[in-house]
Amino acid sequence: MPNADSLEIAKFSRNAHYWWDLQNEFRQLHEINPLRLSWIERHVALAGKTALDVGCGGGILSESLALRGASVTGIDLSERALGVARLHLLESGRTVDYRLASAEDLARQMPGAFDVVTCMEMLEHVPDPASVVAACSALAKPGGHVIFSTFNRNPKSYLFAIVAAEYVVGLLPRGTHDYARFIKPSELSRWARNSGLEADELIGLGYNPLSKKYRLCGNVGVHYLMHATRTSS
Numbered sequence: 001m002p003n004a005d006s007l008e009i010a011k012f013s014r015n016a017h018y019w020w021d022l023q024n025e026f027r028q029l030h031e032i033n034p035l036r037l038s039w040i041e042r043h044v045a046l047a048g049k050t051a052l053d054v055g056c057g058g059g060i061l062s063e064s065l066a067l068r069g070a071s072v073t074g075i076d077l078s079e080r081a082l083g084v085a086r087l088h089l090l091e092s093g094r095t096v097d098y099r100l101a102s103a104e105d106l107a108r109q110m111p112g113a114f115d116v117v118t119c120m121e122m123l124e125h126v127p128d129p130a131s132v133v134a135a136c137s138a139l140a141k142p143g144g145h146v147i148f149s150t151f152n153r154n155p156k157s158y159l160f161a162i163v164a165a166e167y168v169v170g171l172l173p174r175g176t177h178d179y180a181r182f183i184k185p186s187e188l189s190r191w192a193r194n195s196g197l198e199a200d201e202l203i204g205l206g207y208n209p210l211s212k213k214y215r216l217c218g219n220v221g222v223h224y225l226m227h228a229t230r231t232s233s
């Protein structure tokens with residue numbers, strides 16, 4: 001049994017046709033994409049690197065990694081999301097190798113294969129996120145880069161990421177997130193450390209409801225990214 005929640009996969013499959021619709025369901029992912037891409041590039045020059053995008057969905061991040069010159073593989077367990085991702089390549093002219101696979105399965109097939117592993121907005125949708133973290137680590141080369149993003153778990157994140165985002169401002173469709181699956185940076189750091197990763201930077205993703213803009217910021221209370229390096233052992 002893969003480490004996956006079939007209801008979550010069904011949710012991402014049901015709305016797969018919206019992946020590249022800038023005004024709909026996945027608008028927030030398009031809006032944060034330039035920020036997360038620039039942050040990744042602060043840690044690693046992507047040109048010529050092998051990159052794996054875990055839980056790639058319709059390929060928003062995968063395509064931008066490819067545009068920066070990385071040789072990109074994208075994996076997801078939603079066939080419909082992957083179908084949309086492959087179709088979009090015809091439009092964009094970019095190259096990404098999309099595969100239906102879990103991180104754990106690919107880690108058994110291709111250990112230590114990638115310079116860069118990204119796993120964005122995905123850990124909070126799986127039953128055993130520590131297992132995905134371990135697989136991401138196993139997939140990275142020694143010295144390779146592993147980048148996660150997810151939501152913190154505390155009263156403030158409940159208020160902002162669930163109540164405000166889903167019910168008041170309507171940034172995200174209702175039911176997008178399950179608060180109980182949000183992850184504290186301390187938990188993510190521990191799973192990373194236990195998997196041979198050294199977590200070396202955290203950064204917050206903030207949203208300003210007045211300007212309706214996201215920005216990278218020092219506050220990791222709600223939504224954050226983590227960069228980690230695969231240790232050589």
Ligand code: SAH
Nearest residue numbers: 003004012055056057076077078120121122
């Ligand atoms: N990483 C992308 C998409 C995030 S949405 C981005 O940030 O732009 C979360 C994605 O994770 C969905 O496409 C969903 O199908 C996928 N997903 C959920 N559980 C998964 C699992 N166990 N293995 C692989 N992909 C999974």
